[in-house]
Amino acid sequence: MDARSFPNPYLYQDYSKDPSTPFNSAGQLIPDFVNRVINKIKELLQLMETGLKSADPRDFTVYTGWSGIALLYLHLSEVFGDQSFLIRAQEYASKALHCLNKRDVTFLCGDAGPYAVAAVILHRLGSHKEADECISRHPSVLKLESRLPDELLYGRMGYLYTLLFINKCYNAEKVSYRCIQEVCDVVIKSGENFAAHKRMQSQSPLMYEWYGEYYVGPAHGLAGIYYFLMQPQCNVSSEKLQTLIGPSVEFVRHLRYPSGNYPACIGDNRDLLVHWCHGAPGIIYMLTQAYKIFKASAYLADAAQCAEICWQRGLLKKGYGICHGVAGNAYTFLAMYNLTHDLKYLYRACKFAEWCMDFGEHGCRTPDTPFSLFEGT
Numbered sequence: 101m102d103a104r105s106f107p108n109p110y111l112y113q114d115y116s117k118d119p120s121t122p123f124n125s126a127g128q129l130i131p132d133f134v135n136r137v138i139n140k141i142k143e144l145l146q147l148m149e150t151g152l153k154s155a156d157p158r159d160f161t162v163y164t165g166w167s168g169i170a171l172l173y174l175h176l177s178e179v180f181g182d183q184s185f186l187i188r189a190q191e192y193a194s195k196a197l198h199c200l201n202k203r204d205v206t207f208l209c210g211d212a213g214p215y216a217v218a219a220v221i222l223h224r225l226g227s228h229k230e231a232d233e234c235i236s237r238h239p240s241v242l243k244l245e246s247r248l249p250d251e252l253l254y255g256r257m258g259y260l261y262t263l264l265f266i267n268k269c270y271n272a273e274k275v276s277y278r279c280i281q282e283v284c285d286v287v288i289k290s291g292e293n294f295a296a297h298k299r300m301q302s303q304s305p306l307m308y309e310w311y312g313e314y315y316v317g318p319a320h321g322l323a324g325i326y327y328f329l330m331q332p333q334c335n336v337s338s339e340k341l342q343t344l345i346g347p348s349v350e351f352v353r354h355l356r357y358p359s360g361n362y363p364a365c366i367g368d369n370r371d372l373l374v375h376w377c378h379g380a381p382g383i384i385y386m387l388t389q390a391y392k393i394f395k396a397s398a399y400l401a402d403a404a405q406c407a408e409i410c411w412q413r414g415l416l417k418k419g420y421g422i423c424h425g426v427a428g429n430a431y432t433f434l435a436m437y438n439l440t441h442d443l444k445y446l447y448r449a450c451k452f453a454e455w456c457m458d459f460g461e462h463g464c465r466t467p468d469t470p471f472s473l474f475e476g477t
């Protein structure tokens with residue numbers, strides 16, 4: 101048995117054999133299940149609010165700090181249409197803006213995320229001038245010779261995500277497409293230069309490193325970078341998609357272990373981690389996006405295999421979080437459901453949600469930041 105995950109108690113039942121699914125044949129959740137989820141959210145929010153009283157007061161990040169809590173409340177305000185959540189979101193967002201470190205440039209771990217989250221909240225509250233002030237604060241990420249990495253947590257892609265987030269939330273070209281494209285151009289150039297370096301001899305036309313390692317997953321590595329370069333809003337030319345991004349995606353695809361999982365780093369042959377940050381649950385988004393762009397059925401088959409690994413090994417002893425926990429792994433089923441509308445995946449997502457609703461009863465490890473957005477409640 102896998103030492104890092106619990107055996108999946110739902111494995112042998114699955115959708116086809118369960119007479120009482122928590123949704124109807126059109127994929128709509130039944131009221132009973134919805135109420136259970138809502139009640140659990142209320143209960144866990146109280147637990148979180150109490151726990152946050154002893155959280156690190158200087159952690160402003162989306163990943164583990166105040167901006168992550170602000171983003172959660174922003175999301176809740178949209179899901180429930182409840183203005184009081186938006187006010188709570190603003191309180192946390194403004195707490196974050198008071199302790200930025202002016203060092204990192206990304207959405208998840210840097211200053212750009214807190215500014216973007218605050219901007220969207222202020223915009224929703226009608227404070228458009230203050231929102232615009234938050235958006236006007238741009239760090240410079242375009243210098244190729246700087247030591248800035250390209251990955252998602254600390255690098256250029258994490259800054260680029262901020263720009264996409266703002267446009268998505270505003271439902272407009274609040275940040276110009278030209279500005280987004282400039283970041284992508286630098287990331288592509290950086291990957292080409294690194295792949296062409298004579299020490300590297302890369303088989304992939306684009307290659308990236310983070311602290312001397314060639315990470316594969318979305319947090320620090322290749323899959324996250326390629327995923328964003330395939331986003332239509334990034335407007336990467338079809339020539340570059342065909343000659344650079346496509347072959348780079350193929351390179352990652354072929355790093356797959358026989359189990360269907362993926363390594364954390366190139367050359368790592370220990371098939372251990374099934375997390376969003378490292379392993380199949382993070383690679384799936386690159387594959388589903390590649391399927392949408394290139395239409396090759398092999399990408400869809402590989403993505404399905406990623407979801408299968410999550411179903412078998414995704415109930416992690418590390419806990420319930422997004423980055424390396426059960427909730428993050430559950431998103432793989434939603435990704436497959438949204439793409440295929442196969443109710444099997446909705447069923448699996450609901451089962452992982454049920455697991456999370458038994459929060460605290462499985463004897464999981466307590467994360468470093470137990471109430472945060474990416475690691476905690």
Ligand SMILES: [Zn+2]
Nearest residue numbers: 375377423424
């Ligand atoms: Zn993680």
